[in-house]
Amino acid sequence: MFGVFCYYYSMAVIKVENISKHFGALKAVDDLSFEVQAGQVFGFLGQNGSGKSTTIRMLLSLIHPSSGNIELFGKSIQKNRDAILEQVGAIIERPDLYPYLSATEHLQLFAKVRKKKIEASNIQNTLEKVGLANRAKDKVQTFSLGMKQRLGIAIALVHNPSLIILDEPTNGLDPQGIADIRALIQHLAKEEGKTVFVSSHLLSEIEQVAHQILIIHQGKKMVEGVTKELLDPERRIVQIKTTNDELALANIMTGSFGKYVLPRKEGIHLKLPTIEIASLNESLVKAGVAVLGIETKNSLEDYFLQITSNA
Amino acid sequence: MWSLIQIELYKIFRRPRTYIAFGAIAALIVVIQLGLKIDGDAYAGFLMKDINDTLTVDGKVLNGYLICYILLQLLLVHVPLLVALIAADMISGEANLGTLRLLFSTPFSRTHWVLAKFIAASIYTILLLIWLAFLALFVSMWIFGTDDLFLMKSNYVVLIEQSDVLWRYVGAFVFASFSLLTVTSLGFLMSSLSSNSIGPIVGTMSAIVFFTILSTLNIPLFNLVKPYLFTTHMNNWKEFFDIKVNLDNEAIRGSILNIAKIKTSLMVLTLHIILFVTASVIIIKKKDILS
Numbered sequence: 001m002f003g004v005f006c007y008y009y010s011m012a013v014i015k016v017e018n019i020s021k022h023f024g025a026l027k028a029v030d031d032l033s034f035e036v037q038a039g040q041v042f043g044f045l046g047q048n049g050s051g052k053s054t055t056i057r058m059l060l061s062l063i064h065p066s067s068g069n070i071e072l073f074g075k076s077i078q079k080n081r082d083a084i085l086e087q088v089g090a091i092i093e094r095p096d097l098y099p100y101l102s103a104t105e106h107l108q109l110f111a112k113v114r115k116k117k118i119e120a121s122n123i124q125n126t127l128e129k130v131g132l133a134n135r136a137k138d139k140v141q142t143f144s145l146g147m148k149q150r151l152g153i154a155i156a157l158v159h160n161p162s163l164i165i166l167d168e169p170t171n172g173l174d175p176q177g178i179a180d181i182r183a184l185i186q187h188l189a190k191e192e193g194k195t196v197f198v199s200s201h202l203l204s205e206i207e208q209v210a211h212q213i214l215i216i217h218q219g220k221k222m223v224e225g226v227t228k229e230l231l232d233p234e235r236r237i238v239q240i241k242t243t244n245d246e247l248a249l250a251n252i253m254t255g256s257f258g259k260y261v262l263p264r265k266e267g268i269h270l271k272l273p274t275i276e277i278a279s280l281n282e283s284l285v286k287a288g289v290a291v292l293g294i295e296t297k298n299s300l301e302d303y304f305l306q307i308t309s310n311a
Numbered sequence: 312m313w314s315l316i317q318i319e320l321y322k323i324f325r326r327p328r329t330y331i332a333f334g335a336i337a338a339l340i341v342v343i344q345l346g347l348k349i350d351g352d353a354y355a356g357f358l359m360k361d362i363n364d365t366l367t368v369d370g371k372v373l374n375g376y377l378i379c380y381i382l383l384q385l386l387l388v389h390v391p392l393l394v395a396l397i398a399a400d401m402i403s404g405e406a407n408l409g410t411l412r413l414l415f416s417t418p419f420s421r422t423h424w425v426l427a428k429f430i431a432a433s434i435y436t437i438l439l440l441i442w443l444a445f446l447a448l449f450v451s452m453w454i455f456g457t458d459d460l461f462l463m464k465s466n467y468v469v470l471i472e473q474s475d476v477l478w479r480y481v482g483a484f485v486f487a488s489f490s491l492l493t494v495t496s497l498g499f500l501m502s503s504l505s506s507n508s509i510g511p512i513v514g515t516m517s518a519i520v521f522f523t524i525l526s527t528l529n530i531p532l533f534n535l536v537k538p539y540l541f542t543t544h545m546n547n548w549k550e551f552f553d554i555k556v557n558l559d560n561e562a563i564r565g566s567i568l569n570i571a572k573i574k575t576s577l578m579v580l581t582l583h584i585i586l587f588v589t590a591s592v593i594i595i596k597k598k599d600i601l602s
Contacts (some may be wrong), residue, residue: 062600086418096409109321112314113417154423155413210587 019068043210145172398498
């Protein structure tokens with residue numbers, strides 16, 4: 001038992017290796033890699049159209065990757081799809097449901113497609129968990145967008161999965177609803193030991209719940225790291241402008257500043273303690289790089305906003 | 312697999328649209344039966360006007376069996392269009408609604424889902440046919456009574472004893488189920504190609520109309536492909552009502568004039584069903600679910 005416990009808590013529940021997805025000439029996801037550890041809340045950030053949903057659909061084998069490999073629970077999703085999806089609950093983009101069925105009927109329907117038997121009491125508990133118990137018998141066509149979103153989450157949770165994938169779960173919710181979902185995500189991770197993969201285009205929604213954050217832009221990974229470190233006010237994101245970026249980057253990568261480099265297509269970006277900015281400048285000058293300017297961003301949020309506003 | 316079929320049937324029969332076809336068939340049959348009940352003798356007289364001088368027919372010509380034959384001739388051409396309403400919406404309707412991604416992210420393969428959907432659509436089709444049979448045959452028998460079945464073909468007449476008729480209707484309805492299942496599978500194939508509801512329904516109806524026209528046109532070029540078109544074979548249920556005669560030109564009880572034609576048609580229709588469903592499975596398996 002202890003061995004199994006240790007294995008579970010040390011394994012990557014999601015392991016994505018160099019996945020790409022092309023739709024004709026469009027690269028929706030470009031050479032993306034990341035890992036999500038068991039018991040973690042993983043925030044997947046990016047503006048609309050950045051490739052988040054395409055990535056999530058690949059995780060659920062709804063979209064076939066053009067290249068790369070995806071493992072969930074240590075097994076390839078391509079080869080072990082059915083066994084893996086038994087342990088996964090997901091909502092993908094909009095909460096699209098059957099308008100002519102009630103909330104309870106939806107849960108009964110999706111409980112039926114699970115191999116393990118799901119008790120009626122579990123269905124009731126799940127509806128209570130998402131705050132829909134009082135509308136259990138009502139048809140979905142009478143639901144607001146927020147209520148549909150809650151029901152979508154209930155469908156993802158009804159079979160008690162180990163991994164929960166939530167794509168923009170707070171879309172359409174009012175502030176109280178957003179707070180409820182945030183609390184639910186924290187409860188699922190802390191109290192129930194679930195791994196939660198949650199995507200959003202709003203950093204403010206993710207930063208409060210996620211242990212780890214990955215920012216994706218135009219299908220490419222921009223930033224990945226522990227939320228606390230990324231949002232640490234003592235660490236700044238800086239953009240360095242030089243006369244020779246190639247030489248500057250080579251110098252940074254070979255030195256002690258390499259670990260701070262953020263992947264960007266244009267310019268050199270680093271996230272580093274404020275106190276080290278001067279040392280970085282000095283190091284570059286010593287290496288013969290003419291530094292034209294060091295632009296400091298205030299926070300990860302500024303950086304995220306800059307990425308999204310440039311698009 | 313059974314649970315998936317149950318889910319699909321549950322969804323089909325919870326949708327109000329499903330009952331349009333049942334209602335339409337009932338309305339049509341009742342109207343025709345009512346018309347024939349009120350003015351049936353005039354209609355029978357019109358049918359027999361060309362042979363009244365040479366042939367005397369005793370008994371009730373306009374009986375439940377003939378009414379059923381008339382109804383099938385009229386309705387079996389149009390029922391495929393009603394079948395297409397459901398079958399062509401089975402996959403594309405869910406893609407349009409956005410629920411396909413929910414189904415396809417469950418621990419059942421897409422092949423399982425596609426087959427479950429096809430089986431559910433087939434059960435709907437069979438139930439529609441049973442409903443048609445009940446109204447057209449049994450209700451007509453109840454309203455108009457039974458007698459020998461007198462049919463006028465293009466250049467001859469067929470007289471089948473009443474005790475020799477019922478099994479022919481059973482055969483005709485079984486054959487018709489193959490015809491309608493071919494339409495179901497065609498609608499299904501169209502459904503797998505699209506992400507909106509209307510396109511596959513219109514596409515299925517257009518394909519049926521197009522191939523029916525090809526099947527009926529007597530042009531040498533088209534005659535080459537006719538044997539391979541499902542529409543050529545869909546109406547061959549009528550072969551159950553062509554009977555063999557002996558040397559004295561007396562009907563041979565329990566016989567079918569051209570049983571080989573029925574077998575060939577069943578084979579062609581079955582091959583079409585297998586082809587359409589297999590193509591649907593392959594298309595869906597390869598498809599990226601973007602809806």
